[in-house]
Amino acid sequence: MPLPRFQTAIAAGLAGLILAACGQSAAPPAEAPAAAPPAAMAASFEPQAEDFRCIRDMHPVRGFFVDNLLGDLEATLAVAQSETGGVYPPGSVVQLVPGEVMVKREAGFSAETQDWEFFELDVSPAGSVIRVRGTNDAVNQFGGNCLECHAKAEPQWDLICEQTHGCDPIPLTAVMVKAIQNTDPRCPPVDNLPPEQIEALELLAFLREVSAENEAP
Numbered sequence: 001m002p003l004p005r006f007q008t009a010i011a012a013g014l015a016g017l018i019l020a021a022c023g024q025s026a027a028p029p030a031e032a033p034a035a036a037p038p039a040a041m042a043a044s045f046e047p048q049a050e051d052f053r054c055i056r057d058m059h060p061v062r063g064f065f066v067d068n069l070l071g072d073l074e075a076t077l078a079v080a081q082s083e084t085g086g087v088y089p090p091g092s093v094v095q096l097v098p099g100e101v102m103v104k105r106e107a108g109f110s111a112e113t114q115d116w117e118f119f120e121l122d123v124s125p126a127g128s129v130i131r132v133r134g135t136n137d138a139v140n141q142f143g144g145n146c147l148e149c150h151a152k153a154e155p156q157w158d159l160i161c162e163q164t165h166g167c168d169p170i171p172l173t174a175v176m177v178k179a180i181q182n183t184d185p186r187c188p189p190v191d192n193l194p195p196e197q198i199e200a201l202e203l204l205a206f207l208r209e210v211s212a213e214n215e216a217p
């Protein structure tokens with residue numbers, strides 16, 4: 001991809017990325033009877049900023065992290081780890097970077113998003129602040145609409161992109177993603193960040209700076 005576009009993309013979204021969010025379950029079991037089938041878990045729940053904490057306290061699945069706000073982590077992990085896909089259960093939280101989150105809401109929340117709610121978060125050592133939430137309003141750090149891009153995932157993946165499910169790519173390498181996850185400001189600092197991750201962060205910071213200069217009025 002041409003460098004200027006990449007720079008612009010980086011600028012537009014980097015803050016969000018580095019800030020990103022982490023869904024950690026407050027797990028109110030009272031709202032989620034363990035015996036109920038997923039469809040019966042329709043009791044509505046409203047994810048709050050406090051639900052999103054240090055991304056690395058969530059559960060790693062390949063390159064991303066998952067959790068379940070309704071206490072059904074096993075069901076979330078089963079879908080995330082399935083080689084053939086599946087439908088994530090209500091309460092599922094999925095994150096690649098601290099500032100961008102997908103939460104599977106109660107059945108009937110939104111047919112358009114297959115009941116996913118998208119979040120943009122501002123994250124800091126003090127925690128998470130929800131900047132934007134909803135079905136169709138959130139954009140990633142590169143200015144792309146979450147739903148538009150994630151809706152391109154093949155149907156069996158329930159809007160989860162990874163690298164091979166049919167979504168357009170994002171301009172972050174695996175090392176960049178790892179470095180961003182390792183520097184979530186809500187987590188304890190990681191000592192001895194590998195040199196390639198430090199380089200990746202420096203490159204991102206540089207691109208963001210250049211891009212900000214280009215976009216200055």
Ligand code: HEC
Pocket residue numbers: 063064094095096100101102118119120138139140141143144145146147149150159160161162163167168169170177
């Ligand atoms: C241009 C397309 C695009 C846009 C826009 C986009 N994403 Fe993604 N997203 C991807 C791709 C591709 C991946 C997989 C990246 C990887 O694994 O390296 C991904 C990964 C993720 C993941 C990890 C699970 C998965 O699907 O692989 C989450 C969660 C996520 N994005 C949330 C969001 C949110 C929230 C927004 C909006 C704030 C957003 N994304 C905007 C393409 C996009």
